[in-house]
Amino acid sequence: MSHLSRHAEAIRQELGKVIVGQQALAELLLVALLADGHVLLEGVPGVAKTLTAKLLARTLSVPFSRLQFTPDLMPSDVLGTSVFRPQRGEFEFRPGPIFASVVLIDEINRAPAKTQSALFEVMEERQITQDGTRYPMPAPFVVLATQNPIEQEGTYRLPEAQLDRFLFKLSVGYPSVEEEVAILQGHHAGFGGAPLDAVQAVVSAEDLRQLREQVQRQHVEPKLLEYIARLVGQTRAHKGLYLGASPRASLALLNGAKALAALRGRDFVTPEDIQYLCPMVLRHRIQLTPEREMEGGTPDDVVKQILQQIEVPR
DSSP, X not given: OHHHHHHHHHHHHHHHTTOOSOHHHHHHHHHHHHTTOEEEEEOOTTSSHHHHHHHHHHTEESOEEEEEOOXXXXXXXXXXXXXXXXXXXXXXXEEOTTOSSEEEEETGGGSOHHHHTHHHHHHHHSEEEETTEEEEOOSSOEEEEEEOSSOOTTOOOOOHHHHTTEEEEEEOOOOOHHHHHHHHHHHHTTTTSXXXXXXXXXXXXXXXXXXXXXXXXXXXXXXXXXXXXXXXXXXXXXXXXEEOOOHHHHHHHHHHHHHHXXXXXXXXXXXXXXXXXXXXXXXXXXXXXXXXXHTTXXXXXXXXXXXXXXXOOO
16 A cells, blocks of 8 residues: 555645645545545635645646636537538537546536536546547546535536536535634745645656556455445435435445545455445435425434444444
8 A cells, every 4th residue: 555655645745735724625535536536525615625626636747627617608618519610621529628637617506407417428427429429538537526505696406416426525614723823824924825836746647547446456345345235225215315325326435435445554445434434425415305404404414323223344
């Protein structure tokens, strides 16, 4: 695990040059990167969601693009469009900003359903189909999306099928008093003009490919595979839910646990890895019943209950 740990620590150090605190968030973003999954970042404005995503992309020497979703955005603004070339008498496809290795989508819930649907194929199959022609995405391909949970004016609810394509949904909270003091001290000292310039690329696309192969070789006991299936299966039978998680959630839990174990220096997965990632994997894939919502319940509460109900393998 030394090769993987060295690269992970290099990314953490680069992020730490600008981001104060948020160690758990940085670890989970690394887990998603190693597990080849997309991430939905949710938090109020001003907690460095976009900055963290941009800095993570900066640590990788791969193409990066940023999309600001707005109500008037069209699918062609995301995927690209065919342009007629009169000299040759034919159409030529001009790729859109989605053709990058790390794509940051800011305020993803501000675009209407028509534009959201443009992301379905590309997030799952890493390709788009335009005029009958298939255009594959570069490898690696990761979507980092942000949304504000408070402001609902001018926003659209994300379709369940799209939410299911995100490996994790991460909640970005406020910093502690000590962390906020450190942020203020840094800006007061003059740091804050161009924070992106302080971060260097430390991992190449080939490095990431090798690290992902290493993660896939992690050892997982058969009883842990059954544990994952039982946890996800319980969401489909829970009386507080009307929509349970799909088998894609089981795969996300398995791949995420492999990557988390590797980041923590182990070549095997433990039940604790699975339990730690359960809320991030399941919270956006399950839907509460109206009665449970009226009682003030949250998806995380239900996930906590399920973790207590299912026996932990030893």
